Amino acid sequence: MTAGQVSDTDDGTVAEDAGTRPARRRGRGGVLGRLGSLPALLLYLLGFLSPIVFLGYESTQSFSTLRGIYGGGSLANYKDVFTDATTLQALVRTVVISAVAVLVSALIGLVISFASIYLPPVVRSIALFCIIAPMLVNGVVRIFGWSLLLTKGGLVDQVTRVALLGSDTANLIGLVNLFIGYMVLSLMPVVGAVTKDRIIAAGMLGASELTIFRRVVFPLCLPGLLSGSVIVFGASSGAVLSPYLLGGSTYGVITVDIYRKFLVLANPTAGAPLAIVLLVLVALVTIVCERLVRRRFLAWQS
Amino acid sequence: MTALHDAPKEALAKVMHGQVGKPQREPFLQLSNIGKRVSGSFALSDINLQLNRGEILVVIGPSGCGKSTLLGIIAGFAAHDHGSIRLDGTDLTGVPMRHRNVGMMFQHYALFPHLTVRENIMFGLKAQKVGKTEAQARYRSALELVQLGEYGDRYPRQLSGGQQQRVALARTLVTQPKVVLFDEPLTGLDPQVRQVLRDDLTERIRKAGVTGIMVSHDQLDAAFLGDSVAIMREGRVLQVDTYRKLYEQPRDAFVAGFVGDSSWVSGSAAGRTSDGDLLVRLPGQRTPWRVRSAEQISPDAPVRVNVRQAAAIEIAVGRPASSDQVNLLSGSLTRLIPLGSHTTLWLDAGGHRVAIDVANDVVARQALVPGTDVSVSVAPSLCHGFTAAE
Numbered sequence: 246m247t248a249g250q251v252s253d254t255d256d257g258t259v260a261e262d263a264g265t266r267p268a269r270r271r272g273r274g275g276v277l278g279r280l281g282s283l284p285a286l287l288l289y290l291l292g293f294l295s296p297i298v299f300l301g302y303e304s305t306q307s308f309s310t311l312r313g314i315y316g317g318g319s320l321a322n323y324k325d326v327f328t329d330a331t332t333l334q335a336l337v338r339t340v341v342i343s344a345v346a347v348l349v350s351a352l353i354g355l356v357i358s359f360a361s362i363y364l365p366p367v368v369r370s371i372a373l374f375c376i377i378a379p380m381l382v383n384g385v386v387r388i389f390g391w392s393l394l395l396t397k398g399g400l401v402d403q404v405t406r407v408a409l410l411g412s413d414t415a416n417l418i419g420l421v422n423l424f425i426g427y428m429v430l431s432l433m434p435v436v437g438a439v440t441k442d443r444i445i446a447a448g449m450l451g452a453s454e455l456t457i458f459r460r461v462v463f464p465l466c467l468p469g470l471l472s473g474s475v476i477v478f479g480a481s482s483g484a485v486l487s488p489y490l491l492g493g494s495t496y497g498v499i500t501v502d503i504y505r506k507f508l509v510l511a512n513p514t515a516g517a518p519l520a521i522v523l524l525v526l527v528a529l530v531t532i533v534c535e536r537l538v539r540r541r542f543l544a545w546q547s
Numbered sequence: 548m549t550a551l552h553d554a555p556k557e558a559l560a561k562v563m564h565g566q567v568g569k570p571q572r573e574p575f576l577q578l579s580n581i582g583k584r585v586s587g588s589f590a591l592s593d594i595n596l597q598l599n600r601g602e603i604l605v606v607i608g609p610s611g612c613g614k615s616t617l618l619g620i621i622a623g624f625a626a627h628d629h630g631s632i633r634l635d636g637t638d639l640t641g642v643p644m645r646h647r648n649v650g651m652m653f654q655h656y657a658l659f660p661h662l663t664v665r666e667n668i669m670f671g672l673k674a675q676k677v678g679k680t681e682a683q684a685r686y687r688s689a690l691e692l693v694q695l696g697e698y699g700d701r702y703p704r705q706l707s708g709g710q711q712q713r714v715a716l717a718r719t720l721v722t723q724p725k726v727v728l729f730d731e732p733l734t735g736l737d738p739q740v741r742q743v744l745r746d747d748l749t750e751r752i753r754k755a756g757v758t759g760i761m762v763s764h765d766q767l768d769a770a771f772l773g774d775s776v777a778i779m780r781e782g783r784v785l786q787v788d789t790y791r792k793l794y795e796q797p798r799d800a801f802v803a804g805f806v807g808d809s810s811w812v813s814g815s816a817a818g819r820t821s822d823g824d825l826l827v828r829l830p831g832q833r834t835p836w837r838v839r840s841a842e843q844i845s846p847d848a849p850v851r852v853n854v855r856q857a858a859a860i861e862i863a864v865g866r867p868a869s870s871d872q873v874n875l876l877s878g879s880l881t882r883l884i885p886l887g888s889h890t891t892l893w894l895d896a897g898g899h900r901v902a903i904d905v906a907n908d909v910v911a912r913q914a915l916v917p918g919t920d921v922s923v924s925v926a927p928s929l930c931h932g933f934t935a936a937e
Contacts, residue, residue, distance in 0.1 A: 442657035445624050448644045449651050450671030450722055460670070464661045545661045545702045 297524065304517035314514060322518040332502065332519070339499040340526070342413060342488075343481035346420040347474045353421070354428035354473060355466065358436040373433075380426040388419050388490045395491065411493045419487030424477045431473030438465045468543055475534050479527045499523050573636065575600040575758055576726055581620060581630035583613075583782075590616055591782045594630065598726070598758060598775075604787075605761045605773035607805070613782040614762040618728045621760065623647050635725050645674075650724030654731045656715035658703040664714050665699040671722035689721040692755060708736065709744055716748070720755060727752070729761035733768060745771055766790075766806055778802050794855075798841060800933040803853040812852050812876075812899040813935060816844045825932045827852055829876075831897025836874045840932035849935035856891065858929035859903045863922050864913050872924040876901060880919045883910065894923060 307317035326332050357376065361369045379387060394400050395415050397408040409415040439462050447457045485500045492498065494505075499519055506516035574597035581594035591613045598604050606614045619625030621632060623644035632639040639647055659667050668689055672682040690696055693713035703711055712732065719727055732748065733741050749771050752759060761772055769776040770790045777787040778801070785799045790806070797803035804811070814829040814836070825840040827850050838852050861872065878896025890910045894901045903923055915921070 438660060440657065442653045442655065443659060445622070445644070446651065446653060446657040447659075447670065447674070448624070449622060449647075449649065450674055450718070451645045452670070452674040453645065456674055461659060465659075467661075543661075545663075545704070 297521075300517050300520055303513050304521050306514045308512050308514040317514075322514055323522075325515070326518050326522055331497065332499075335497045335499045335502050336522070336526075338413075338497055339482050339523070342416060342420070342498065343478050346417055346424065346481040347477045349417065349421050350425040350428040350477050351470055351474060353425060354432050355436075355470075357429050358432040358469075359439075361433070362436055362439075376426055376429050379422075384423050384486050387422060388486050391415070391419055391422065392490050410491060411496070413492070415491040416488045416496065416498070419491040420477075420481045420484055423484065423487055424480045427476040427480070428473035431476065432466065432469040435466050435469035464542070468539075468546060471534055471538055471543070475531050478530055482523060482527055574598060575602075575635055576621075576760075577631075577633045578617075578621070579631050579633075581617070581627050581632070583616060583620065583625075583627045589782050591620075591627070594784055596777060596784065596787065598760065600758050601756050602774040603752065603757070603759045603761060603772050604775050604777060605763060605769040606777045606779055606784075607763050607766055607769050608779035609805075610764060612779040614764075614779050615730060617779075618651070618730055618760065618762050621726070622649055622651055622728055648723075648725045650719040650722060650727040652715050652719050652727065652729045652732050654734055656703075656711050656732070658711055658714055658718070660703050663700050663702055664695060664706070667703065667714055668718045668721050671718065675722060685721050685723075689717040692720065692751065693717040708740065709747065712744055712748065713751075716751060720757070725758065727757050727759040729759060729763075731763055732761075733763065733765065748772075769806075778805060780805075795928070796839070796841075797853070797931055800851060800853065803931050803933070808856040808902070808904075809853050810856070810900065810902045812854060812896075812901060814850055814852065816846050816848045816850050816932075818846055824927055825850070827932055829899065831899070832876060834875060836930060837927040838874075838930040838932040839928060842932070842934055844932065844934055850932045851935045853931045853933070854901055854903075854925055855929035856902050856904045858925035859905055859923055860926050861924045862892075862903070862905055862909060862913065864915070865920055866922060872922075873927055874925045874930060875922055876925065877922045878920070880915060880917050880921060882917060883915060885910075892921075892923075894921065 303314065304322055305318050305320065306314045307319075307321075308314050357372070361372050364372060392410060392415075395409040395418070396402070397410065399408070399410070402408040409418070443461055443465075444457055447461045452460065483500060485504050488496050488498045488501050489504060492501065494501070500523070503516045503519045503523070506512050506519065576596075576598040578594055578596045581591055582589065583591040594617060596604065596606075606617065608614050616625055620627045621639075623639070623642065634647070634649070659670065662670065665686070668686055669682060672685060677685070690699065693716055695710060695713055695717070698706065698710065698714075703714065706714065715732070733745055736744060745768065752772070761768060763769065773790055775787055776790050776793055778785045778793065778799075780801050786793060786797070786802050788796070793802060793806045797806060803809065812829055814827040817826040817828045817835045819825055820837055824837040825844060826835045827838055828835045829852075836852065838850075840850075844850060866877070876894065876896045876899065878894045878899070878901075880892055881895050881900075882893040884891040884893070885907070888907075889904045890907055892903045892905060892910075892915065894903060901923075903925070909915075913919075913921075
């Protein structure tokens with residue numbers, strides 16, 4: 246050790262090989278390890294990938310009520326998706342509603358998770374139970390519950406004179422109620438990093454409340470917000486139950502459209518391209534969040 | 548810690564130029580009659596402390612004695628019910644935390660894990676809108692002070708505990724606070740690391756000329772760092788003195804027991820000697836002891852005597868050579884604890900259980916083993932008598 250340099254062992258505590266960290270790679274377990282993952286890979290291919298491949302195949306076929314599905318192998322169905330104004334509107338609405346659902350769940354989720362760390366332990370576990378328990382109840386039950394509350398003549402209508410059933414708001418309420426648990430569960434582990442000490446430290450260093458939120462609280466919550474958002478966005482844009490039951494059978498989001506085409510019109514070749522488009526959309530959002538945002542803002546975690 | 552001595556002096560001066568100054572008449576920091584009630588009882592009462600520029604005050608006491616609350620009050624994140632805090636001529640009452648110009652180093656450093664070392668240190672400068680050139684200069688000096696030059700782009704989790712502590716120190720000092728509060732920055736470390744980090748921290752804050760208050764429950768922190776030391780218990784300050792004075796002249800039984808290693812024997816008062824020492828009769832011991840005591844103790848009143856572990860003057864196997872030796876304690880050894888630099892003997896003397904430190908060669912020379920009957924003579928100046936009501 247030269248004079249100007251301070252080594253880790255100086256302090257007695259050795260940082261997890263701080264100096265060589267970037268060079269370290271996670272072991273993959275060699276040939277045997279790769280062979281060992283084969284069953285899982287097969288299961289993945291059969292269980293998850295094959296339905297999508299089949300869906301992709303269907304999306305390129307033609308359909309008539311008399312002949313059913315017959316050969317084609319063209320992208321004409323996709324052309325229909327992107328030229329039909331109603332479908333495009335449904336796509337946009339799906340994205341917007343899901344984004345709003347993400348925002349609302351993030352806001353409520355932040356409040357709940359922060360409240361929970363400042364609550365006494367007993368109250369905290371009760372609060373957590375109240376969040377988790379509904380997730381164990383089937384969504385159909387919960388959404389029917391909401392439809393009773395929001396319908397014309399329902400409790401909300403009686404109190405506020407607004408019957409929300411059939412509106413975007415009703416769908417939004419349903420989506421948030423269905424998926425906020427995932428947001429809270431993603432946030433719970435990260436809000437612990439926002440300790441009282443860190444907030445006080447920031448304040449004593451001269452930061453205003455706004456700066457503390459912007460530069461300390463929010464960035465520390467970002468990892469949880471990010472994974473929570475990806476889940477809530479994916480789940481919301483793929484949800485059928487809430488839009489169908491609270492928005493109505495002709496409610497203009499893509500999932501209701503897919504549902505109608507598959508099950509009402511019994512035309513899988515019209516539904517399949519929509520499903521593929523939705524899939525690609527969600528995949529894109531996930532990839533952007535996981536790759537770009539995580540790499541840009543969450544380098545401190547890796 | 549050889550590297551420490553290379554910290555350039557001008558760097559230190561630059562970082563801390565706000566703090567190096569001429570001695571002042573009025574104390575730099577003055578706490579007067581600070582009191583705080585929590586659900587009816589006093590969490591703090593009548594705290595009067597003062598601190599001159601460039602001095603370190605170490606507040607020690609058992610957990611829950613109110614020392615952390617006191618720091619919170621000075622820092623401004625805890626409220627007090629009455630009393631005043633004056634810092635450098637200004638009353639801090641009602642001044643929000645971020646405008647107090649008080650720095651703080653936390654027990655677990657409270658670094659921002661999502662910011663690099665550089666961003667951590669620059670955090671305060673940015674928040675206080677320090678100009679770019681000035682901020683750069685101060686950042687560089689702070690980094691030099693803690694000798695983390697090449698670590699600017701690392702994240703806290705990539706650093707060792709000691710390096711994290713230094714980042715925390717740099718982050719605190721770079722904003723040039725008038726007073727730095729240290730909230731048990733050494734607690735929760737294992738003893739060897741603790742010792743190394745204590746040395747390191749001591750040297751750095753001494754070199755930087757920090758005015759500071761450190762809260763700790765470890766008296767070694769006080770011995771190493773404190774220009775003065777305050778002992779707190781149950782929301783009160785019992786005594787403020789240098790560590791040495793606390794050790795040699797404890798004003799209170801709690802202080803006597805808390806500072807340094809010692810054990811207790813009980814007896815009853817038997818008047819005073821001509822030079823003011825209290826005479827104490829100990830059951831089972833022939834001659835009364837001479838002990839220091841500032842308390843008013845009436846004859847025959849029960850007295851507890853604190854005996855410093857380091858008080859032994861002489862130790863003899865069997866009966867004492869002569870009976871005119873002071874403060875004799877005769878009994879048999881129950882345990883010998885070899886501590887490297889010395890050996891601690893536990894002595895059972897007619898119901899008094901006393902620990903005494905002796906040099907290792909004494910143990911060897913006198914062939915001391917458990918069960919050996921010995922007579923120990925202890926120095927009156929290291930025995931302190933207190934009323935036994937305590």
